Amino acid sequence: MNIFLSLITALTLAHPLAALADTAQPAADAAEKGLAIAKERKQRDLGWGDSETRMTMILRNSQGEESVREMRLKSLEVANDGDKGLTIFDEPRDVKGTAFLNFSHTGKPDDQWLYLPALKRVKRIASRNKSGPFMGSEFAYEDMSSFELEKFRFSYVREETLNGVVCHVIEQIPTDEYSGYTKQIVWLDTEHLRAQQVEFYDRKKSLLKTLTFSDYKLYKDKYWRAMCSPW
Amino acid sequence: MKRLITTALQSTALMALSVHCFTHASAGLMPDLAMQGAVEGRQFVQEAQYAQQHDSVLSVWAEPELVWEWGDTQRLTFKPFYRYDSADDERTHGDIREFMWLTYGANWEIRAGIGKVFWGVTESQHLVDIINQTDLVEAPDGEEKLGQPMVQVTWLHDIGTLEAFILPGFRERTFAGEEGRLRSALLVSDEAAYQAEEEQEHIDWALRWSRSFDVAEAALDLSVAWFQGTARDPFLTPEITLTGGGPQVSGLAPYYPLQRQLGITAQTTVDAWLWKLEVLRRDYDEHVADNLQAQGVAGIQDYSAAVGGFEYTLVGPFAERWDSALDIGLLLEYQYDQRADLAPMAQNDLFAATRLAFNDADSSEILAGITQDLDASGSRGVMLEASTRLSDFTTLKVNGWIFMADDQDDTLAYSLRQDDYIEVSLNFFY
Numbered sequence: 071m072n073i074f075l076s077l078i079t080a081l082t083l084a085h086p087l088a089a090l091a092d093t094a095q096p097a098a099d100a101a102e103k104g105l106a107i108a109k110e111r112k113q114r115d116l117g118w119g120d121s122e123t124r125m126t127m128i129l130r131n132s133q134g135e136e137s138v139r140e141m142r143l144k145s146l147e148v149a150n151d152g153d154k155g156l157t158i159f160d161e162p163r164d165v166k167g168t169a170f171l172n173f174s175h176t177g178k179p180d181d182q183w184l185y186l187p188a189l190k191r192v193k194r195i196a197s198r199n200k201s202g203p204f205m206g207s208e209f210a211y212e213d214m215s216s217f218e219l220e221k222f223r224f225s226y227v228r229e230e231t232l233n234g235v236v237c238h239v240i241e242q243i244p245t246d247e248y249s250g251y252t253k254q255i256v257w258l259d260t261e262h263l264r265a266q267q268v269e270f271y272d273r274k275k276s277l278l279k280t281l282t283f284s285d286y287k288l289y290k291d292k293y294w295r296a297m298c299s300p301w
Numbered sequence: 302m303k304r305l306i307t308t309a310l311q312s313t314a315l316m317a318l319s320v321h322c323f324t325h326a327s328a329g330l331m332p333d334l335a336m337q338g339a340v341e342g343r344q345f346v347q348e349a350q351y352a353q354q355h356d357s358v359l360s361v362w363a364e365p366e367l368v369w370e371w372g373d374t375q376r377l378t379f380k381p382f383y384r385y386d387s388a389d390d391e392r393t394h395g396d397i398r399e400f401m402w403l404t405y406g407a408n409w410e411i412r413a414g415i416g417k418v419f420w421g422v423t424e425s426q427h428l429v430d431i432i433n434q435t436d437l438v439e440a441p442d443g444e445e446k447l448g449q450p451m452v453q454v455t456w457l458h459d460i461g462t463l464e465a466f467i468l469p470g471f472r473e474r475t476f477a478g479e480e481g482r483l484r485s486a487l488l489v490s491d492e493a494a495y496q497a498e499e500e501q502e503h504i505d506w507a508l509r510w511s512r513s514f515d516v517a518e519a520a521l522d523l524s525v526a527w528f529q530g531t532a533r534d535p536f537l538t539p540e541i542t543l544t545g546g547g548p549q550v551s552g553l554a555p556y557y558p559l560q561r562q563l564g565i566t567a568q569t570t571v572d573a574w575l576w577k578l579e580v581l582r583r584d585y586d587e588h589v590a591d592n593l594q595a596q597g598v599a600g601i602q603d604y605s606a607a608v609g610g611f612e613y614t615l616v617g618p619f620a621e622r623w624d625s626a627l628d629i630g631l632l633l634e635y636q637y638d639q640r641a642d643l644a645p646m647a648q649n650d651l652f653a654a655t656r657l658a659f660n661d662a663d664s665s666e667i668l669a670g671i672t673q674d675l676d677a678s679g680s681r682g683v684m685l686e687a688s689t690r691l692s693d694f695t696t697l698k699v700n701g702w703i704f705m706a707d708d709q710d711d712t713l714a715y716s717l718r719q720d721d722y723i724e725v726s727l728n729f730f731y
Contacts, residue, residue: 129662131662137662137693138693161693162690162693162694162730163335163693163694163730163731164664164690164696164728164730165664166335166730178515178518179518181513181520189419189444190417190418190419191419191421194520194522194568194570194575196570196572196573196574196575196612196614201616201617202616202617202626202628202658202660203626203660205664207662248572273621274621
């Protein structure tokens with residue numbers, strides 16, 4: 071699967087080996103600072119309640135052929151546990167009406183179901199299969215889960231300017247042994263703690279994909295949401 | 302499910318590729334129209350058992366879907382279906398799959414009209430699924446259903462989801478006609494008989510409770526359902542005609558008794574394992590069994606049946622070596638029916654299958670399986686379902702069946718033994 075391959079390569083070259091630099095800070099301090107920033111990031115985004123997103127996912131292979139996924143994502147904030155998300159597919163037409171329901175959890179595997187409209191059947195998915203691709207995309211099922219502090223061990227790496235924005239660079243290591251990732255490196259802008267870029271490292275510890283966020287828009291004077299995030 | 306009132310766009314840290322904001326056009330009188338259809342070619346690879354049957358069959362079908370939404374919580378869905386079949390007049394048929402009004406509140410839903418309801422967790426057999434009649438001419442696996450008139454009330458509560466069904470209007474099972482394959486030697490007539498005096502106007506009803514539990518680290522999904530009304534599975538009684546040479550069996554007539562059914566499903570999800578179980582208990586009135594026995598129809602007796610097994614998924618087993626996103630699912634299920642030899646099928650059978658999900662942009666998938674009768678060692682069925690997307694509007698499907706039987710007493714399997722086929726289908730979506 072070579073979806074977005076050219077794009078990923080370009081982004082990777084722009085930040086060679088960023089994750090391996092800087093080990094000067096004592097580990098305990100780095101962990102403390104990383105967690106503090108992650109907590110603050112989560113704290114600033116509390117209280118949004120519920121939301122609805124329309125997403126257009128464009129899959130582009132190495133020949134430049136495109137296929138489009140249209141979906142609607144309805145989310146419900148849950149206090150003291152992970153959030154709930156319902157993704158309803160509109161395109162391509164053969165999967166129209168198919169829905170994916172995800173109950174994210176902090177202390178145990180997520181609950182996941184798939185609704186198949188032709189059969190009117192709801193099927194539960196074994197959520198240990200989290201590293202599997204989502205709808206033929208570069209997304210894995212675990213990427214559909216909400217951001218929760220309990221899912222990672224954090225470590226502060228350094229401060230760095232990315233595309234003219236001053237960022238905290240945080241390393242987060244998934245606590246779930248079945249995660250498809252060994253670590254993620256996240257760039258959060260220091261002003262609003264919005265994710266600007268995430269690097270995902272696979273089980274072989276090599277860079278698997280890079281996700282960038284742009285065109286942030288402010289909702290209800292408090293909640294920042296990215297309008298665009300090409301891999 | 303609770304409708305979410307929304308203003309904000311949401312993306313978790315990782316949850317969006319390219320996000321565009323739309324103002325949501327809430328529907329008015331103009332319906333949202335979707336259309337599905339297919340051109341199917343079926344090739345039977347063995348000589349037909351009966352003179353009128355065909356080896357090559359072309360079939361086309363269409364299923365438009367119109368959805369009107371108004372207010373915040375009202376929806377009407379209309380989904381008619383029509384198939385034309387080049388060989389079988391009985392397979393050329395139409396149906397209203399859905400004509401359903403839905404309204405809902407925070408913890409309740411009401412549906413009224415014609416619709417479809419699925420119950421069950423297992424893959425090889427849908428034992429407890431009872432609300433809809435099987436549209437058997439569509440496919441031999443019995444997964445296609447006829448639209449059922451119903452009023453359904455759902456109540457979402459802490460103790461679980463409670464559903465009540467009132468089912469007025471009975472649908473008769475469809476059977477292949479004279480020129481159709483996948484049938485018994487004797488044709489099944491349209492002249493159905495009923496135990497209920499009201500015949501097709503008898504009002505059936507059902508109640509169901511379902512809930513998910515957390516047991517240790519695993520999720521446990523339970524459901525218990527009660528159904529009371531006319532059986533969906535008919536018993537086939539011989540039709541006798543008087544000819545010059547005396548009485549002769551000229552066909553089969555479906556007989557639909559009343560039944561009471563308790564159905565239980567359980568599924569537990571432990572790591573990559575899905576463990577599934579369906580259990581069924583069916584009771585009939587005693588005098589009905591006696592009457593039928595007098596007509597030479599055996600098999601109508603109170604009984605229990607079960608199907609259970611697991612699905613295990615290997616996620617990306619070749620990801621590292623060949624950079625392949627292929628997932629391999631392994632399925633194993635055992636089917637039991639207390640009636641033993643009197644059961645038409647699945648009385649002591651083992652089902653094994655594999656599901657290959659390629660996880661490519663075309664959503665390519667292959668499901669291949671075998672059902673082996675453990676009593677009649679020569680009876681088995683082999684199935685293959687493969688599908689891939691050709692464009693945003695078309696998919697290609699290949700379905701195949703091989704039926705094997707060498708024991709005349711295994712009536713159903715024996716009657717299908719010459720009906721192996723492969724079907725190629727081009728599906729259109731709009």
